[in-house]
Amino acid sequence: MKRIAAFVLAGGAGFATDAAVLYLLTGPAGVNPLLARLVSFAAAVCMTWAINRRVTFGPSERSLAREGARYGIVAVAVGLFNYLAYAGLLLAFPGLHPVGALAIASLAAMILSFLGYSRFVFGTGAG
Numbered sequence: 417m418k419r420i421a422a423f424v425l426a427g428g429a430g431f432a433t434d435a436a437v438l439y440l441l442t443g444p445a446g447v448n449p450l451l452a453r454l455v456s457f458a459a460a461v462c463m464t465w466a467i468n469r470r471v472t473f474g475p476s477e478r479s480l481a482r483e484g485a486r487y488g489i490v491a492v493a494v495g496l497f498n499y500l501a502y503a504g505l506l507l508a509f510p511g512l513h514p515v516g517a518l519a520i521a522s523l524a525a526m527i528l529s530f531l532g533y534s535r536f537v538f539g540t541g542a543g
Contacts, residue, residue: 423468437455456518501525502521
C-alpha cells in the first residue's frame with residue numbers, strides 16, 4: 417500500500433504540474449488547449465519520473481539513460497491514451513474546461529501507468 421500511496425502522490429504532483437502549465441499556456445499565453453497539453457504533459461512526465469524514481473519505486477538496476485528511455489516509452493503510450501481521452505472530452509463537451517478534461521483523462525490513465533512503470537521500468541511488480 418505504501419507504494420500505491422507514493423504513486424498517487426507522484427501522480428498528484430504530476431497532475432499539479434500538468435494543470436499549472438496547461439492553465440498558464442491556455443490562459444495568459446493564449447495557446448490552443450490541444451497544443452498546450454503537449455507541453456504540459458512533458459513537464460508532468462519529468463516531475464513524475466523524478467518522484468517515482470526517488471520515492472515510489474527507487475532507481476532501477478538499469479542505467480539512468482535506459483531507465484529514462486523506458487519511463488518515456490510508458491509515459492508516451494499512456495500519454496497517448498490520456499491525450500485521446502482529453503481531446504475526446506473537449507470535443508464531446510465543448511463547455512468543459514481543459515483542466516476538467518485533464519482530470520478525467522488522468523484518472524483513467526492512472527492504472528495503466530502504474531502497471532507499466534512498476535513492471536517495465538522499475539521491475540518491482542504491483543506490490
